Amino acid sequence: MPHAEPRWRRYLRFHGADVSADVDDELRFHLDSLEADLRAQGFTDAEARREAARRFGSMAAMRERLRRQDTRRSHREARTAWWRDAAQDARYAARSLAQRPAFTLAIIVVLALGVGATTAMFSAVDAALLRPLPFAHPDQLLELRDVSIPMGADFSPGVPANQPHVPDISDAAQMRDHFSHVAAYASGGLNLSDPENPQRVRVGVVTRDFFATLGVPPERGRTFSVAEGAPNGPAAVILSHDIWQRQYGGRDMTGALIQLNGTSYTVVGIMPRGFSFPGESELWIPLSVPLTFQTFEPFRGYLPSTVIARLRDGTTAAAANARLSAMWTRALAPIAATTDGRYAAQRLATIHAQGATTPLRDTLVGDRARALLVLLGATGLLLLIACANVTNLLLSRAAWRRREIAVRGVLGATRSRLVRQLLTESVLLSVVGTAFGVALAPLVLHLVGALMPAHLAGVASAHVDVRVLAFAAALALLTGVGFGLWPALGAAHANAGATIKDGGAHGATEGAASRTRRALVTAELALTIVLLIGSGLMLRSFLRLTSTSAGLDAEHVGTLELAFPQVARARATHLRTISAMLDRMRSVRGIDAVGAVNDLPLSQEGGIGLQVTVDGAPPPPPDEPRFARYLVTSGGYFRAMGIPLVSGRVFTAADDSLAPKVVIVNATMAQRYWPGQSALGRTIHFGGDTVPVTVIGIVGDVRQASLDEAPEPQMFFSIHDQTPDHVALVARGTLDGHALLARMTQAVHSVDRAQAVFHVRTMDDVLSTSIAPRRTNTLLISLFGVLALVLAALGVYAVVSYGVTQRHRELGIRSALGATSADLVTLVAREMTWVVTLGVVIGLVAAWLLTRLLASQLYDVTVHDPAIFVLAALALILPAAAATLVPALRATRVDPATVMKAE
């Protein structure tokens, strides 16, 4: 009896091959045919069946074998077919995109901008926040907050004896069950003597365990020995790979002597290529525990150090933190409880609030993380706007292509095939857009450079690498599918019959599509408002900051810096050299005023803070001592820098070490320490010193550390009394910057040819460098805001323009029936009015909620600055109105006669 194939199985075949069913059918057919032949030869039914089964052999085994074989084959064929289709789709997509170059170019440019900006910001964030630091198990490294290095007995006085013992590096090193290594580092600059090319080098001053703590062994030689790491030990130096190659040509340096600030150091090792922590160090010298005066002296007594530790395997940062916090509490709580314990209480509160330990990365990234993340967020918004725009363009295009798609549908293309075809187009667009975006990224990244945390320099640099490319590729795919899926689904839905009949001008999904377009534009407008308000706030902060007076007149001022070998006896010589150089400069035509200072304002160096005793004033609480920043200047410095002398006089050459001690104070110090009275003629003391220092002058406040930090008490000492071994020479003149700096350098070299000169720059440069991160931040976010505005205006234009084209016939008829131009414009523009209003309102509300995130980036502007909110809304509404009116006016030019004839 012939076996009948179940009917349902045939239906299954409509959806591709059913391997098992096919195998069964084929074998069944064989057996049936064989049985039929046997019956024809005279076998009975039963005999035929038995004979056929005998001749065929094992049916079950055969079936299983064939199934496996065929499944393998059908998978392979499906794969081949998929790739063939994909290649075909890509070719088709490329052809159809090439047919509309303007459309294609618009999309590619929009995407390239969005992707370029996002990719660049991602690489910056990746370097600063995501990529592991180039140390062994970087997650085990912690900074120990506020932990210091004890000072040696030979150290200068000034630390009161009755201070509580707070945790220091030795206590941390005792925590062996928590930390496997504890180390400290500091950064500074020294003069590397070289007969031909005396130069300033960046030096890492590090404890013996520093390299072991980071887990980075030297490339050659060894790290510091116990003796070298001990106080007043032998002077040893470790070179970076870079300086070893650059300065010494990579020759064997082990045991060689090099001169740093006039002292000989023995080279003991060379670090591997790429290692330059901390702060792009070119070489490393030992930092002893306890600190000695010898260590400090080459760095002008200013060497802030950071203590780090590596967690022992199996311990947690939380446990170490708890242990250290307990130590802090034990040391400070008793004092904090007293009436005079405000400073101790504050210190303890900070430890408790922020933890006694911080992951090393957080320390290095510092407060820049927020700025980078805000910008990444801004580029994310920009990318969303770009995608919304592209979706919009594709939607309009899909409407135009509805006829083509319907025809393809009728010709047998399945829906999924059509969707895939359209998605291929959008992915192709996004891939090309992304490629251009990635090419653009390094340019943006260059701009971002100034924003990278300074401590990360030489540790993690931002660049476009494999990770960033992977990110960009993911973006390409996501955006391609994201902005392409909706139009593709919509287009494939179109009712083929209806579309072909009426020529493609109208379709069943037109209403839905135009709703989608309006929603997209609303979203674009809202996102744009958020970006505009962000940019506005940053811009206003920046303007506020730049209009903040630094307390000096930077125009027409040039500076250069010198450092002298550290030999105490030579101070008199230094003073003579400096004076000679200043005299030479003063004699240059076009230079009006010259001066010298140990630390330039606005160069991130606040100068050391010294504790002062104000004579005649009641003593301050013991834990809240009076401090003032200590600077050394020549008398001419104030005029050269444009710092006003409020009262009194400046230094003269007579104010030398033999004369009575004198000091000039700034206005803040005068007001704070002598409130309501004149500071002139009053005296102060330092530490245990008995010699009174008399105030001879009061000068205006200068923002010493940075422009956004309020001035602190400052005091100036005469260079004739306390000659520093590092000075900045300052000259003001009528010469332009370049000539001024050249003359200054000449003057220095005419006194001493071999003098190393560095940081030759105008004061304007110093000022501008000091605000560079903020400027970059502002520039970028404003750039993103403007781009968003342009994209949003384009989006509005596209939608209105498309609407006018779609309603061409309707407009013609209305015009024929007597509608005025104003009627027609109103008709077309009305819906956009709602879209813009809604977009602006949503954007304002979103911005109101989001600007909080910007708070730490702002200066002297509140996050809800009403003027900025109003301006941002206007800045969006005006271009949106223009983008609406331009195409709307076209509606008035529709010629009724043409429209009627076309029917």
Place this chain on the structure above:
Amino acid sequence: MPEPAEIVRGTLDLLILRAVSWGPVHGYAVARWIAEATSDTLSIEEGTLYPALHRLHEKGLIDAEWGLSENNRRARYYTLTTAGRRHLRQQAASFTRYARAIFAALDAPANPRPREA
């Protein structure tokens, strides 16, 4: 037949390709043709034909397509592809050479005479 498996395995592909070479045929027809053409000498278990057919299909030597049989049943028809035709030609030629050599050897005298000097 005593131990025909080895020989059949190698030659079965050849026979199938030959059976398919005249135009679309289904598996049953291939089996019948082999039986008739070899006068039932090589009557194998007919089931073993199918793995060979499917293997040849997978290799791209034959094409498979569903069609209707003489008695209006759905049957799978096989045709030779271009690659299959080339393969058949080469294999047939080399098998013929092989068979001739074997025959020649079998017909040769028992002891080759030593060469005369």
